[in-house]
Amino acid sequence: MQNFDYQTPTRLIFGKGVVEQLPEVMAQFGKRILLTYGGGSIKKIGLYQKVLELLKGFEIVELPGIQPNPKYDPSVLDGVRLCKEHKIDVILAVGGGSVLDCSKAIATGACYDGDPWDLISYKVKAQASIPIVDIITLAATGSEFDPGGVISRTETNDKIGYVDKLNYPRVSFLDPTYTFTVSKKQTAAGIADAMNHTMEQYFAEDTTLLNDGFCESMLRSLMVNGRKCLENPEDYTARAEMMLCCTYGCNRILSLGNSQSGWPCHGIEHALSAYYDITHGEGLAIITPRWMKHILSERTLPRFVKYGINVFSIDASLDKWEIARKAIDETYAFFESIGIPMHLREVGIDDSRLDEMAHHIAVNEGLESAYVPLDEKAIKEILVASL
């Protein structure tokens, strides 16, 4: 078991109607709020109006239009400028993981005099940040319970995971009813995202019996409840459990004491969505089973056998290799069954830039130290198999 240092100070306020507590929560942090959100779905579900009504008496500056795979330019830069101009006390992010990720980059950027990219690229260590509160409307990334965010810089095809302890949200409001209107496509992508977050921690060299059980429980619950959410989008219990599962995805609570796996699927997917701006969860679902096939070996076999038996209830009396292969097939089949396009070509990626992407990943993502080390050739093979 590995040493670790863990702290998640975020307060989770979870359940139907909890947003009523917003004024009391925001008042702890000040009067001047930067309200960040995306393309307007929060207006369609009436949450935008509800928030403005609840926050009468606060000074609100808005940063709308934050895109999926949030962009450094203009979103982060605009947000930083607004925070400085209006002396913002607290950021309220309302939406999915992208809005929150972007808000995190803004939070530290606004307390720094130079170019915020210095912080995101770890050239300079941030010294302070503006407090962040969020209301999450999409079960997927787990950003509401972790200090990280992913920011894309279009001109350089960079998509960087930016993690700073300063950026734990202070309070996350999670009302599952806000996810009732999430489309089937985005619901499925959220399931795949959270499942992959779990797998990235499960497939590691040194794990514990405890964490293995936590991860397996996550995967089983995400599959059962995810399916229910797709069948009946207003199934409160299923939406609620899926939301809580997603919250745990990147918080490390599933793998304290495990050795680091290097998060290889994320490393590969970041390039896909940086080059082609595809949906992150779909990219992960496409990559995952191909990556699994690639890394299956005598050494990793026991992990796949455990995964197959405990997650997919594959008959433990079968041959070990058969269990492992079945487990990978079941992974693929599950993603396909929830409607995810399982080939890169289906999401608009052809073979024209595979070499370039494989090179970019090999240089930037550190996958030579992953659970199973991946060099440029291996990455290319996984990409080709995913076409």
Add this chain to the structure above:
Amino acid sequence: MQNFDYQTPTRLIFGKGVVEQLPEVMAQFGKRILLTYGGGSIKKIGLYQKVLELLKGFEIVELPGIQPNPKYDPSVLDGVRLCKEHKIDVILAVGGGSVLDCSKAIATGACYDGDPWDLISYKVKAQASIPIVDIITLAATGSEFDPGGVISRTETNDKIGYVDKLNYPRVSFLDPTYTFTVSKKQTAAGIADAMNHTMEQYFAEDTTLLNDGFCESMLRSLMVNGRKCLENPEDYTARAEMMLCCTYGCNRILSLGNSQSGWPCHGIEHALSAYYDITHGEGLAIITPRWMKHILSERTLPRFVKYGINVFSIDASLDKWEIARKAIDETYAFFESIGIPMHLREVGIDDSRLDEMAHHIAVNEGLESAYVPLDEKAIKEILVASL
């Protein structure tokens, strides 16, 4: 799924050698430290000397001699007095859960002008507390990751669970090597304590697939690793995993969104150890299977079936009642196999005060709203069955 409001700000610093970070951690909170500890086992393992060496330059006031089932008088009262006299900045609790529990009562008591019992008995709400840091030397209670403590008042046979958000430890140091010298008796009691913490959350009306899996993983890991700790007390990996399991016991992370179970075994056991000062974990192990037998019914059957299949790998094709009864028998057998005396008489409790205790429990522990409601008659029956 139930609404919830969750926040655990405690920082966990876990692993071999982490105590070297103590000076840096303590310096955040000030110079004047109240060092609390128990009967001297920390001197035997050299930890006391190590702490004093690391904290050269700090002003240290000592409160030794805190007993298991920590006492309001003298320990809490002495601690409060010392904090006030010496204007203590931070409490450093070194030892097991009792030392830490006692320190929590001291922490709020020291910031209150009246009788600290007003706070413990919830007559008055605490407004402030002294920060607490701990170094845990016993894997059992989970006090290092929760805001609660249990305090006994001998003259009234009160044993009160005192919970206040102010009392989350700021930092908990967990070095599994400090548990190498824990006796077989205390190791077994710690396993039973953490297992019961998990069961008190698992046996509830409304649970989630996710939490059920978390709890089942806890129970399996505690049994496997607990046994290894007993067989080889210096098995680092087993001690480490057992320590992490215990840390999660009372933190609510195993049951967010579940309905409240009422923690009935704890309600009963608190009276046993208040009247007879027995080892808490042993009391829980004795009560648990008798309580299970008492509450097994058509309504609770599915829970016991799930428990039996997923925790003890009982053949799922058997008759449901058979699975449930086997599961209860396996629970008893496990506790017995790790050397716990499984009858009240073996820990010095005869039938002379059962009526008095049953009455005390019925009046004070609120078990009429437990998962399966327990009145005085039911409590008495469980106690009699435990003799």
